[in-house]
Each structure stands twice: as structure tokens, then as C-alpha cells.
Amino acid sequence: xxxxxxxxxxxxxxxxxxxxxxxxxxxxxxxxxxxxxxxxxxxxxxxxxxxxxxxxxxxxxxxxxxxxxxxxxxxxxxxxxxxxxxxxxxxxxxxxxxxxxxxxxxxxxxxxxxxxxxxxxxxxxxxxxxxxxxxxxxxxxxxxxxxxxxxxxxxxxxxxxxxxxxxxxxxxxxxxxxxxxxxxxxxxxxxxxxxxxxxxxxxxxxxxxxxxxxxxxxxxxxxxxxxxxxxxxxxxxxxxxxxxxxxxxxxxxxxxxxxxxxxxxxxxxxxxxxxxxxxxxxxxxxxxxxxxxxxxxxxxxxxxxxxxxxxxxxxxxxxxxxxxxxxxxxxxxxxxxxxxxxxxxxxxxxxxxxxxxxxxxxxxxxxxxxxxxxxxxxxxxxxxxxxxxxxxxxxxxxxxxxxxxxxxxxxxxxxxxxxxxxxxxxxxxxxxxxxxxxxxxxxxxxxxxxxxxxxxxxxxxxxxxxxxxxxxxxxxxxxxxxxxxxxxxxxxxxxxxxxxxxxxxxxxxxxxxx
Amino acid sequence: xxxxxxxxxxxxxxxxxxxxxxxxxxxxxxxxxxxxxxxxxxxxxxxxxxxxxxxxxxxxxxxxxxxxxxxxxxxxxxxxxxxxxxxxxxxxxxxxxxxxxxxxxxxxxxxxxxxxxxxxxxxxxxxxxxxxxxxx
Numbered sequence: 001x002x003x004x005x006x007x008x009x010x011x012x013x014x015x016x017x018x019x020x021x022x023x024x025x026x027x028x029x030x031x032x033x034x035x036x037x038x039x040x041x042x043x044x045x046x047x048x049x050x051x052x053x054x055x056x057x058x059x060x061x062x063x064x065x066x067x068x069x070x071x072x073x074x075x076x077x078x079x080x081x082x083x084x085x086x087x088x089x090x091x092x093x094x095x096x097x098x099x100x101x102x103x104x105x106x107x108x109x110x111x112x113x114x115x116x117x118x119x120x121x122x123x124x125x126x127x128x129x130x131x132x133x134x135x136x137x138x139x140x141x142x143x144x145x146x147x148x149x150x151x152x153x154x155x156x157x158x159x160x161x162x163x164x165x166x167x168x169x170x171x172x173x174x175x176x177x178x179x180x181x182x183x184x185x186x187x188x189x190x191x192x193x194x195x196x197x198x199x200x201x202x203x204x205x206x207x208x209x210x211x212x213x214x215x216x217x218x219x220x221x222x223x224x225x226x227x228x229x230x231x232x233x234x235x236x237x238x239x240x241x242x243x244x245x246x247x248x249x250x251x252x253x254x255x256x257x258x259x260x261x262x263x264x265x266x267x268x269x270x271x272x273x274x275x276x277x278x279x280x281x282x283x284x285x286x287x288x289x290x291x292x293x294x295x296x297x298x299x300x301x302x303x304x305x306x307x308x309x310x311x312x313x314x315x316x317x318x319x320x321x322x323x324x325x326x327x328x329x330x331x332x333x334x335x336x337x338x339x340x341x342x343x344x345x346x347x348x349x350x351x352x353x354x355x356x357x358x359x360x361x362x363x364x365x366x367x368x369x370x371x372x373x374x375x376x377x378x379x380x381x382x383x384x385x386x387x388x389x390x391x392x393x394x395x396x397x398x399x400x401x402x403x404x405x406x407x408x409x410x411x412x413x414x415x416x417x418x419x420x421x422x423x424x425x426x427x428x429x430x431x432x433x434x435x436x437x438x439x440x441x442x443x444x445x446x447x448x449x450x451x452x453x454x455x456x457x458x459x460x461x462x463x464x465x466x467x468x469x470x471x472x473x474x475x476x477x478x479x480x481x482x483x484x485x486x487x488x489x490x491x492x493x494x495x496x497x498x499x500x501x502x503x504x505x506x507x508x509x510x511x512x513x514x
Numbered sequence: 515x516x517x518x519x520x521x522x523x524x525x526x527x528x529x530x531x532x533x534x535x536x537x538x539x540x541x542x543x544x545x546x547x548x549x550x551x552x553x554x555x556x557x558x559x560x561x562x563x564x565x566x567x568x569x570x571x572x573x574x575x576x577x578x579x580x581x582x583x584x585x586x587x588x589x590x591x592x593x594x595x596x597x598x599x600x601x602x603x604x605x606x607x608x609x610x611x612x613x614x615x616x617x618x619x620x621x622x623x624x625x626x627x628x629x630x631x632x633x634x635x636x637x638x639x640x641x642x643x644x645x646x647x648x649x650x
Contacts, residue, residue, distance in 0.1 A: 077552040078560070081616045092619035096547075096627050103553035 015217045018170060021059020021089060022052065024236030024354070028210075028225050033193070034217045036168050038161040040137075040187060042177040043197030047208065048229050049174045050080065051087065052197065053133045055233040056172065058089045061098040065130030068123055072104045074136040074174075088232035100127060108140055113156040116140060120160065124167050131170055138175030141187065154186035161190045182213075192216040198224070205381035207348070210236060226348035237350035241357050241398040256367065256405050258290065259297030262475035263434075266451050266460035271432060273366075275455070276396045276406040278429070281436025285447060286468045287409035289324065290434075291369040293472055294407050296326040299337060303366040306359050307339045308352070310375025314339035324472045338363055347379045349391030353398060360402055368399060372409040396429050414438055414488065431455040436466075439479070440489050448479055450486075515613060518625065519605035525629065534574070534589045537601035541586045541608060547627040548612075549584060558584035560615075564608035572600040 017032030026032045033039070033056065041049045053069075061067035071077045081101070084090055095101070107119050124132060134140065141153060164171045173187065179196070182188055194214035200207050208227050212220040227236040255270030264270045271277050271294075281287050295305045309317050314332075317339050321328040331337035338359045342352055359365065370376060377388050399406055408430070414437070433452040438445050449466050451459040463485050465476040482490035519540075526539040541561060548557045562580045569575040574597060579588040586604075612621040 071553070076556055078556050078615050081552075081620060085617060085620065092617065092623065095620050096551075096623035101551045103549070103551060103556065105553045105555070 018060050021055050022234045024238050027238045028221045030219050036165050037192040038171045039193035040191045041174045041195045047197040047199035053172050054084045055089050057131050060131050067099045067131035068129040069101045069133045070104050072108050073139040133172045135174040137173035157186050157190045202382040207381045226350045237354045241353050257297050259293035268457045268459045274400050275431035277432040279409045279434050280412050282414040285436040286473050288371050289473050291371050291407050292321050298367040299331045304336045304363040305367040306365045307369045309371050310379050314341050353395045368404045368406045370408040374411045515609040516606045534597045534601050537604045538586045540605050543628045545584050560611050567607045568604040572603050574600045
């Protein structure tokens with residue numbers, strides 16, 4: 001950096017930032033709301049504009065920085081107060097103290113823009129408001145447009161912005177706008193910040209997204225971010241997954257045991273720490289059981305773990321592990337294992353990852369099993385399924401950045417012509433791929449495991465038979481003497497029955513990890 | 515809210531007991547902060563509803579009217595017991611409606627704006643509730 005540039009940076013006026021009070025939104029805004037900015041909150045009815053404004057106002061209103069909320073012809077103030085107080089952020093001790101609601105409907109109905117401006121200025125000056133909300137500004141403009149021309153309207157918006165900024169107020173104008181109005185509307189030209197909220201019905205699910213379309217004075221995370229309206233108000237799920245500022249974990253050389261020593265050997269010593277391993281196979285092939293082995297081994301070594309399940313409830317998962325001889329209930333109680341059950345049908349990937357990332361940070365998690373990607377996809381709102389592949393890429397990148405080693409299961413619709421690696425074309429996302437496969441040999445449907453890919457190391461190219469026993473997965477011998485094993489319908493290399501591999505025989509007392 | 519209504523009426527008391535004129539004074543005093551917050555129409559409609567409910571209990575209120583600004587009118591001054599009860603019932607209903615819609619804390623916050631100094635509890639006629647409900 002040149003000294004001139006350093007001087008410029010030193011002399012640059014600092015722009016203070018206000019926290020929004022909306023989880024996730026400060027990250028999208030790269031720190032918070034620019035102080036004294038003049039902002040628009042736009043979107044269709046019912047998408048959360050008023051709630052967002054209330055949440056930001058309640059988060060920021062103090063004795064030193066009181067807030068004024070002007071209501072204009074939209075939702076009657078009494079109903080707004082009735083509904084907004086249902087949210088967790090609403091603090092009735094602030095109402096009529098540091099937060100005041102002022103109804104401008106009569107002035108807007110009876111008078112012109114000048115009178116509206118005068119009323120706002122008078123109230124702001126009298127209260128020394130530091131936060132100002134006009135809800136709905138659209139109705140002010142719509143009413144005004146009947147009498148005033150566009151130049152008058154522009155003058156009004158400019159004077160309003162100028163006055164409120166000079167008065168050191170951070171302002172939010174709420175309006176039911178459509179994107180087509182962006183061009184030529186003086187309100188958008190004057191605004192420093194433009195928050196656009198969307199609400200789309202995708203088949204039977206509601207998908208809510210927000211976008212910071214404009215933000216003067218500072219950067220923001222571009223693109224559409226999903227959000228949800230909960231009992232505590234809005235919660236945003238930034239595309240950056242709450243990882244802004246995280247340095248990122250450099251993948252080490254350590255190998256994580258799967259809990260099955262023969263598989264570890266095939267993987268070249270285990271799964272490299274920080275890798276994402278895709279465990280692909282047919283229904284009933286033992287994917288979840290292998291995931292359970294991986295978690296159990298981590299817990300045995302004292303490594304906190306998370307399982308994200310979509311197809312069974314946590315209690316069932318614990319019970320199934322118990323049947324295999326793994327005690328998951330105790331580490332769950334001790335906070336070393338978290339089983340996250342995500343089943344709502346309108347999830348976004350970002351929301352899911354947010355949940356997982358929070359748990360990873362809370363537990364200091366080292367191992368994560370996602371069981372399964374198919375269940376994950378089904379849990380998403382249809383609108384998010386279109387972006388599933390891209391979202392998975394971001395999710396896996398985010399989680400491995402935290403140093404977590406991920407095993408994801410994916411169900412394959414088996415055919416006997418080819419050998420798919422996944423139905424989602426997501427195999428490129430995985431550092432390592434293990435494929436489970438049914439093979440038809442001598443009138444038996446037997447199971448075969450092979451390591452398809454290891455990004456950072458060599459691995460076995462053997463195709464091993466395995467069985468699912470009462471103690472879990474047990475790997476057997478390499479299936480030799482066949483051609484076309486990957487097709488699932490191999491034929492013996494020689495016609496002699498000597499070439500056949502006998503099925504694995506497992507003693508009852510045999511250690512499954514042996 | 516009857517207790518609060520009685521205390522508000524007590525602050526406006528000019529004769530021995532509450533009468534309808536005091537109901538006018540109380541509602542007028544509430545009208546200013548409420549109109550500021552919920553608008554003229556918002557206050558006027560609430561006041562009309564309160565009057566309707568109160569008139570069902572106290573026939574003396576049937577001649578009363580709420581104008582477009584939300585002001586209470588059309589009442590004859592009456593210092594008898596019936597007038598006093600009518601005033602209490604009307605103000606109680608007005609406050610009760612507010613509580614129904616926005617809850618007691620916000621209602622009391624608005625009352626407090628109209629009466630920054632809490633009405634003195636010792637002025638009220640029902641000592642059993644004195645001091646049990648405070649106006650912030």
C-alpha cells in the first residue's frame with residue numbers, strides 16, 4: 001500500500017454501524033447498518049417489512065437515540081402494536097418512552113407533501129429521534145402523486161432525506177414496491193440503503209429471501225439470503241453461513257478412523273481430517289450403519305460429533321446405534337454428540353447449514369454425518385431444490401473450512417448396467433468416495449464395497465465383500481475371480497466353480513471392527 | 515381497569531363523586547396521546563365501541579355520541595350516583611378495549627402519557643384496591 005493511500009484511509013470519515021437486532025443480518029451488512037443512512041425496506045405485502053423495521057427499531061432505540069415510528073394509512077397502528085408485541089424483541093417498556101408511534105394518516109389524507117414533511121420534521125426535532133420509520137411511505141407517495149408532479153415528489157424525498165440525515169437520524173421508509181419500480185423512482189435514487197424482501201410460494205412451501213440491493217458507504221454480502229420469521233422476529237441465513245472472519249482450517253495429515261479397520265486400510269489409513277467423504281449406495285446397503293461406526297469411533301476417541309438426520313428422529317437413531325452396541329445416549333447427555341433432526345419441508349440449505357455450523361462451533365465438533373443427502377433434499381422447499389447442488393457445494397466448503405470431517409450418505413438407484421456415484425451429480429464435491437454395491441453371485445445378492453476416489457492420497461482398488469451383522473458392518477475378502485463386478489451382475493473369470501468366492505462367514509463373537 | 519378508570523376520574527373530579535362530565539374530561543385527556551399514536555379514526559372507533567358497550571350497562575349513556583374527532587358529547591351533567599357509575603363504566607370500557615387490543619402494559623404507558631403524574635390512589639372511592647394497581 002502506498003503512503004498516499006494509507007493517508008487517504010486514515011483521513012476517511014468513519015461510518016458508525018448500528019446492529020440490526022436481526023440474527024444473521026449484520027453479517028449480510030458486513031457489520032451492521034450505516035449510521036444516519038436513509039433506507040428503504042421494500043417488498044410485497046406479508047413478507048416481513050414491518051416486522052423487520054420494528055426489530056431494528058427495538059434493537060436500537062435508547063434514551064440517547066429515541067425512535068419515532070410514523071404510521072400512514074397502512075396497517076392500523078392499534079393492530080400493528082397488537083401483532084408486533086407477539087414477537088420476542090418487542091419491549092413494551094420502550095413504548096411511549098424511547099419509542100413513540102405517531103399517526104400521520106390525517107395529514108396525508110387532508111394535506112399536501114409540504115405538510116407531511118413539516119409534521120415529520122417537527123416530531124423529529126422535538127423528540128431528537130435517532131431512528132425514524134415511516135410505514136408505509138408508499139402510501140404517502142401514492143397519495144401525493146395524485147396532486148404533486150414527479151419533480152415535487154423528488155424534492156420532497158430529497159428534503160426529507162436531507163433533514164433526517166442532518167438530524168443524525170437513521171431512517172427506514174417502508175413500502176410495498178415491485179421491482180419494476182426501481183427505475184425512475186426518486187425514492188430509490190435518494191436512498192442510501194435498499195432492503196428488498198421476497199416471499200414466494202413454491203408448491204406448498206413458502207420461501208422467504210432478502211437482498212441488499214444497494215448500500216452506500218460499505219459493502220454487503222451480495223445475492224439473495226433466505227430468512228425465516230419466527231416468534232423472535234426475522235432471522236436471516238447469510239450465504240456466508242456466519243463464517244465471515246473465520247480464518248479457515250488448513251487440512252492436516254491426521255487420518256480419522258472409520259471404526260472399521262479394514263476400511264481404514266482401504267482408505268490409506270482412514271479419512272483425511274477435514275475431508276468430505278461421500279458414502280454412496282443402494283437402499284439397505286448399510287450407509288447409515290457405516291456412518292454410525294464413524295461417529296462411534298470418534299466418540300470413543302473423545303471427538304465431539306454431530307449427526308444431521310432427515311429420515312428418522314434422534315431417538316430412533318440412538319436406539320439403532322444401541323442395537324449395534326454403540327452407546328450414543330450417554331455422549332448425547334454429556335454434550336459430546338448432537339443429533340440434529342431437520343424435517344420441515346420448507347427448509348433452505350442455508351438455514352440447515354446455519355443450524356449445523358452453530359452446533360459445530362458449540363461442540364467443537366470433529367466429525368459430522370449427514371444422513372442422507374436425499375432426505376436433506378426432500379426437507380428443502382421445492383424452490384431450494386433447484387439450487388441443491390450449488391448449495392451443497394457451499395455447505396461442504398463451509399463445514400470443511402471449520403476443520404470438520406464429513407461423511408454424507410447418498411442413496412443410489414441401483415441398476416445392473418452402470419455404476420452411478422450419486423443421483424445429484426455431487427460427486428465432485430466429495431474429496432473421497434466410497435461406493436456400496438449389490439452384486440448378484442451364484443444366486444445370492446451379496447454386498448460389495450470399493451473406494452472410488454481419494455483426493456489427497458492413494459487408496460485400495462480392491463472390491464471387498466461386506467456384510468451387515470448384529471454388530472454392524474463387517475468387511476470380508478476381496479471379490480476375486482469375477483469380471484464385471486461393478487455392473488452388479490459379474491461373471492466368473494473361469495467356468496470352474498473354484499473361481500467363486502464363498503460368502504463371508506462371521507462368528508457371533510467376531511469384533512465388527514476387526 | 516375499573517380501578518384505573520376510577521383513579522383517572524378522581525383526578526378530574528370537581529364535585530363530590532364522579533359524574534359524566536368527568537368522563538368527558540378523562541376521554542378528552544386520553545384522546546390526545548391516543549390520537550397521536552393510533553390516529554383520529556382509530557381513537558374515534560374505539561371510543562364509539564366503548565360507548566356502545568357502556569350504554570348497554572348504563573342507560574344514561576344512550577344519548578351520548580362520539581363525533582368524528584373522537585370527542586364524547588351529548589351528555590347532560592349529572593352528579594348523581596348513576597352518572598358517576600356511567601362515567602366509570604365508559605372509561606373502564608375504553609381502557610378495557612385498549613387492553614384487549616394492545617395489552618395492559620402499553621395501555622398504561624399511554625395513560626401515563628396523558629397523566630405523567632400518577633393519579634393519587636387516595637382520591638379513589640374503593641380503598642380495597644388502593645395501591646394494588648399503579649399507573650406507570
